Amino acid sequence: MTxxxxxxxxxxxxxxxxxxxxxxxxxAGLSPIVVQGIQPGGQLMTTTDVENYPGFREVIQGPWLMxxxxxxxxxxxxxxxxxxxxxxxxxxxxxxxxxxSGTVYVxxxxxxxxxxxxxxxxxxxxELLKGKGVSACATCDxxxxxxxxxxxxxxxxxxxxxALYLTNHSHDVTLIxxxxxxxxxxxxxxxxxxxxxxxxxxxxxxxxxxxxxxxxGLVGIELKDMETGELSTLDVDGGFVAIGHHPATELxxxxxxLDDDGYITVEKGTTRTNVPGVFACGDVxxxxxxxxITAAGTGCMAALDAERFxxxxxxxxxxxxxx
Numbered sequence: 001m002t003x004x005x006x007x008x009x010x011x012x013x014x015x016x017x018x019x020x021x022x023x024x025x026x027x028a029g030l031s032p033i034v035v036q037g038i039q040p041g042g043q044l045m046t047t048t049d050v051e052n053y054p055g056f057r058e059v060i061q062g063p064w065l066m067x068x069x070x071x072x073x074x075x076x077x078x079x080x081x082x083x084x085x086x087x088x089x090x091x092x093x094x095x096x097x098x099x100x101s102g103t104v105y106v107x108x109x110x111x112x113x114x115x116x117x118x119x120x121x122x123x124x125x126x127e128l129l130k131g132k133g134v135s136a137c138a139t140c141d142x143x144x145x146x147x148x149x150x151x152x153x154x155x156x157x158x159x160x161x162x163a164l165y166l167t168n169h170s171h172d173v174t175l176i177x178x179x180x181x182x183x184x185x186x187x188x189x190x191x192x193x194x195x196x197x198x199x200x201x202x203x204x205x206x207x208x209x210x211x212x213x214x215x216x217g218l219v220g221i222e223l224k225d226m227e228t229g230e231l232s233t234l235d236v237d238g239g240f241v242a243i244g245h246h247p248a249t250e251l252x253x254x255x256x257x258l259d260d261d262g263y264i265t266v267e268k269g270t271t272r273t274n275v276p277g278v279f280a281c282g283d284v285x286x287x288x289x290x291x292x293i294t295a296a297g298t299g300c301m302a303a304l305d306a307e308r309f310x311x312x313x314x315x316x317x318x319x320x321x322x323x
Contacts, residue, residue: 003103005081007033009306010095010107012085013248015042016292017282018113019069020299021306022078025111028307032078035085035097035105041066042115043283044292049131051143053292065292081105090255090275108313109277109306112256112264113299114248116283116290120241121153125208133218134209134239138162139291141238142169148237151176151221153206159242160184160192166240167197174234175200178226201234203227209239247284256280263287271302277313279305 009025009032011018018034025032039045044062051059074080083099090110097105118136120126126134135141138152142165150170152163155177163175175192180202182189192198203226210233212219220235247263249256257265257274264280266272271279281298283290 004106005033005079005103006094006106007031007079008108008310009033009111009303010097010105010109011035011078011111011113012097013037013042013113013115013282013284014040014070014080015044015066015113015115015282015295016069017115017284017295017299017302018042018111019066019073019078020296021111021113021281021303022073022299023069023076024300024303025306026073026077028303030109030303030307030310032111032303033105033107034073034078034080035099036080036082037084037114039115040082041070042295043117049144050140050292052140085251088251088255090252090278093277095278109279109309111271111299111302111306112252112273112278112280112284113282113295113302114251114284115295116245116247116263116287118241118245119243121206121243123206123208125211126241129209129211129218129239132211133237134241136241137290138165138240138242141240142166145169145238147171149235150174150238150240151234151236152240152242153177154242154244155179155181156183156242156244157185157188158244160188162240162242163198164188164191164195167195170238171197173198174236176204176206176221176223176234177202178205179203204232206239207231245283245287245290247287249284261287271298271305277306277309279309 008030011034014036049059087098089096095110146169149172151174204223207222210220264285279302281302282295
């Protein structure tokens with residue numbers, strides 16, 4: 001027989017946003033169920049040193065932080081279930097989701113916290129050196145490269161913003177782009193070209209990230225000239241891949257309003273989507289900040305929004321029954 005799990009608050013995603021929503025939802029007595037998805041713990045499970053999450057004097061590890069968040073959520077009453085959702089119905093309440101196991105999940109409210117994934121170049125050397133000099137988040141990891149030479153790969157807004165941010169830590173930032181012009185907004189390009197800490201390399205493609213061996217990590221980037229085919233090496237201590245993100249919203253396309261980039265749209269200042277009772281938090285609705293702390297904050301907001309929605313719905317139901 002197909003198993004069915006029902007709850008007042010159904011949460012999809014178990015990164016900082018989903019787990020924060022679970023903590024607040026559990027404390028409000030909503031007995032939340034968290035469906036953890038294909039990457040329990042979210043992007044922090046692949047992050048090593050975390051130095052910018054409040055409350056910790058020393059550097060902590062991403063996986064440890066997520067384990068502690070999950071333990072806290074479970075301690076206050078949230079239930080964790082592992083499944084991959086393949087079908088969703090938000091046309092009416094209670095909302096219904098189906099996992100690839102056939103398990104059915106039913107919720108009076110739904111909190112979507114499926115996150116977003118950074119786009120990578122897809123190189124073997126990139127995979128080998130992730131967290132060892134290669135990163136996809138300058139705001140997260142730029143601090144570790146104070147006074148060192150770094151490079152940013154990309155040509156859009158993300159790449160230019162990352163390069164400009166890194167000048168707070170590095171005096172030598174190189175932007176590598178495979179074309180001869182940037183796609184970034186003109187105002188960002190003006191700021192980039194006016195900054196004497198940034199050098200731009202045009203028509204260059206990353207062939208591989210060079211491993212220094214042992215505990216050294218990244219020591220350089222091998223580049224291929226897109227016009228001549230000539231290979232060259234750029235000596236750097238850090239390489240930041242900044243070619244965009246994929247929000248995990250394909251499941252909700254056609255069911256919930258998305259913007260042109262595929263992120264869930266929410267009412268300004270809230271986590272409310274265009275479907276009453278469905279809320280979105282974390283990187284799935286935030287294309288600007290993409291930080292663990294902002295994701296956790298919007299997770300709190302989603303739980304509070306859901307709690308208020310249920311209180312209003314319950315009041316209306318009682319009032320109608322009394323008529």
